[in-house]
Amino acid sequence: MIVVRTDDFEVYHGVVTELRERGVSFTTLDAAADEQLPEGTEALIVGPDEEVSVEDPVEFVRADPDDPRAAVDHALRLLRGGGERTVVGVDPGERPGVAVLSSGTVVAAFAVPVDDAADVVAEELAEAGGPDPVVRVGDGARLQGSRIIDALPDDVRVELVDETGTTPYLGQGARGMGDVLAAVNIAHIEGEPVDSRDVEPTAGEIRVVKTRSREVSPENRELPDDLARRVALGELDVEAALAEHREGTASGGTDDADGDGD
Known part of the structure; x- marks a missing residue:
């Protein structure tokens, strides 16, 4: 029990x-009344500067008022025995789904822009602690997966997972949860350890970027292959690539704004 x-x-x-919000059973005590901890107490949450004296097997957690979630996560780990491995599925x-598992239980889940995914994973691992954490990344969406893997801290174990069949059927009311639920399934599958993932955009992926550039450009401007490739790799976003192309054509380059190659 948490107190x-x-x-x-x-x-x-x-x-x-x-x-x-997380449906956790707990009880509260009046600190000023110096009440005794009830029988069955396993984790005690207190303020950041409050004096505390507890006897085994009770352990205490100091909560930061700006980050109550970290204290609750810590207390739950104590209830589950502490020291368990943290596994993050991506x-x-x-907009990747990210699921954080501790001892097989989902303790946090996110759906974030791809550029933020590695930072979210790193923050979760830093807060979780525990031995030998691992990040398991699905092998679909190759370009985005590569960007996430390459942006993770070097000391994190990363496994590339065959994500076939990990996206579940979504019933009524579950719209938008597919990526997060797939991340949970990915976290449960052992993969191949990787340090990085070098991929080259396919012709189809480059065509998608070119189509997108025409859609967002007021002048129906299509990016050339070299800039479209950099967008596909995540080195530039479409707007930055269009700005670079405009600057190049304004300074004397060839402007193929209609994308017909003439």
Whole structure:
């Protein structure tokens, strides 16, 4: 059982709200009353500067009022025995699903822009602690997956997972959850360890970028192959590539804005 005992209102409100939102059973004690911990207490959450004295097997967690979630995550790890391995599953794409598992239980889930995915994973691993964490990345969406893998810290174990069949059927009311649920499934599958993933955009992927450039450009400008390739690799976004192309054509380059090659 988790017990919250603090006279810090911000800590109390933040931690209790987090516990309730996650459906965790807990009880609270009045810190000023010096009440005894109830039988069965396994984790005690207190404020950042409060004095605390507990006996085994009770362990305590100091909660930061600005980050109550971290304290709740820590307390839950203590209830599950602590020290368990953290596994992060990533379903790559333009908005990857990210699932954080601790001892097989999902403790956090995200759907974030691809450029933010590696930072989210790194932050989750730093907060989780525990031995030998691993990040498992699906092998679909090759270009986005490569960008995520290459942006992860060098000391993180990364596995490339065959993601065939990991996206579940979504019933009524589950729209938008597919990538996150796929990330959970990916986290459960052992993959091949990788340090990086070098990929070259296919002709089809480059055509997609060119089509996108015409759609967003007021002058129906199509990017040339070299700039479209850099967009596909994530080195530039479409707007930056279009700006570079405009600058090049304005300074004397060839402007093939209609994309017909003439």
